[in-house]
Amino acid sequence: MSSIHNTKLNSILERLSATDAKTVALQFPEGLKRQAWQFADELRKHGYSVIISGSPCWGACDLDVAALNEADILIHYGHAPVDDTKGVIYEYLTQDIIADADGADGEGGRLPTADEFKALLKEAVSLFGADFVAEASDKAAPEKAKVGLVTTIQHVHELPKVAELLKGMNIGGVIAQGGSRTPYAGQILGCSYGAARNTGCGNILFIGTGVFHPTGIALSAGVGGGKDHSRGNSATVVALDPFMKRVQLINTDRLLRQRFAKIEKARSAERFGIIVSKKSGQRREELARRLASLSDKAYLVSLGEITPDSLLNLGFDAYVNTSCPRLAYDDQARYPVPMLSPQEFEIVCGVRGWEDYAIDEFDNV
Numbered sequence: 169m170s171s172i173h174n175t176k177l178n179s180i181l182e183r184l185s186a187t188d189a190k191t192v193a194l195q196f197p198e199g200l201k202r203q204a205w206q207f208a209d210e211l212r213k214h215g216y217s218v219i220i221s222g223s224p225c226w227g228a229c230d231l232d233v234a235a236l237n238e239a240d241i242l243i244h245y246g247h248a249p250v251d252d253t254k255g256v257i258y259e260y261l262t263q264d265i266i267a268d269a270d271g272a273d274g275e276g277g278r279l280p281t282a283d284e285f286k287a288l289l290k291e292a293v294s295l296f297g298a299d300f301v302a303e304a305s306d307k308a309a310p311e312k313a314k315v316g317l318v319t320t321i322q323h324v325h326e327l328p329k330v331a332e333l334l335k336g337m338n339i340g341g342v343i344a345q346g347g348s349r350t351p352y353a354g355q356i357l358g359c360s361y362g363a364a365r366n367t368g369c370g371n372i373l374f375i376g377t378g379v380f381h382p383t384g385i386a387l388s389a390g391v392g393g394g395k396d397h398s399r400g401n402s403a404t405v406v407a408l409d410p411f412m413k414r415v416q417l418i419n420t421d422r423l424l425r426q427r428f429a430k431i432e433k434a435r436s437a438e439r440f441g442i443i444v445s446k447k448s449g450q451r452r453e454e455l456a457r458r459l460a461s462l463s464d465k466a467y468l469v470s471l472g473e474i475t476p477d478s479l480l481n482l483g484f485d486a487y488v489n490t491s492c493p494r495l496a497y498d499d500q501a502r503y504p505v506p507m508l509s510p511q512e513f514e515i516v517c518g519v520r521g522w523e524d525y526a527i528d529e530f531d532n533v
């Protein structure tokens with residue numbers, strides 16, 4: 169077992185010892201499931217009876233609550249909590265973004281050194297535009313230039329370090345608390361961008377991999393401190409990927425074009441399936457019922473795992489997704505028919521204008 173997993177195991181054992189649990193259920197995300205038996209071995213050595221959850225798991229919104237019928241405690245590995253379900257111990261994973269001074273945690277050269285990271289930051293700052301760079305250069309106005317800092321759970325512990333580096337560039341790094349699904353300051357999820365919104369900054373720096381999260385921030389209603397921008401594109405968002413050692417200015421045009429095409433296609437649908445998730449932290453029944461009330465062509469559909477086959481078998485012409493927002497944006501290509509977000513269905517039904525387009529969030533609908 170790696171040292172990070174060993175540390176996490178010790179933390180789990182310590183927290184278990186504060187309970188009177190005798191039987192524990194282990195739930196691991198898809199990419200880590202193969203590690204579960206090693207944890208089971210160790211827990212058994214400490215006298216616990218263990219059952220491993222084999223169900224798919226993509227986040228803390230996907231708790232195997234049924235396992236709690238067979239165990240005193242559910243240990244959910246890999247994610248931070250998104251709700252207050254009782255009887256669960258969460259152990260999320262951390263990952264550094266800057267190598268130690270001695271290079272000890274440089275992951276074989278994968279992580280940037282402090283100097284490399286500073287160079288990336290400088291490049292990121294330049295993408296916020298000439299006015300911002302000029303503001304940051306004005307030594308008479310200490311840290312007047314501000315940047316909102318956000319990341320995903322595994323890197324949140326590194327944000328104060330990034331803020332410190334920005335301070336050295338006369339820039340104030342703002343780290344804010346998000347909504348109820350993101351308990352750590354600066355943390356965002358694909359269903360919750362409150363930590364970006366609450367910085368009140370019009371310039372947001374996302375640290376991490378991929379463009380889904382930073383694109384979501386750029387399309388999230390209210391991010392940017394109330395600046396008046398069309399289509400929810402209310403902040404300038406720059407993504408800094410420490411592993412690829414790359415920065416990029418986020419452009420939402422491609423996603424908007426794709427979503428516009430799906431909305432137009434869905435207009436000719438005879439019947440819409442409004443999906444209500446069965447997953448513990450993805451169920452938005454009230455929202456689904458409100459959406460269903462907007463059209464006589466809409467039917468509520470209860471689903472656990474949403475797969476291309478399950479949608480094909482149900483036979484609707486289009487679906488509206490009230491479960492994990494990423495399913496509509498990220499996975500559309502896998503589905504046989506348009507999968508709309510709640511806001512997109514509102515556009516189809518004529519109760520929202522395209523100019524008010526916003527990304528779907530659990531905290532903000």
Ligand code: SF4
Nearest residue numbers: 226227229358359492
């Ligand atoms: S983005 Fe999706 S998978 Fe992640 S926590 Fe939110 S609902 Fe769950």
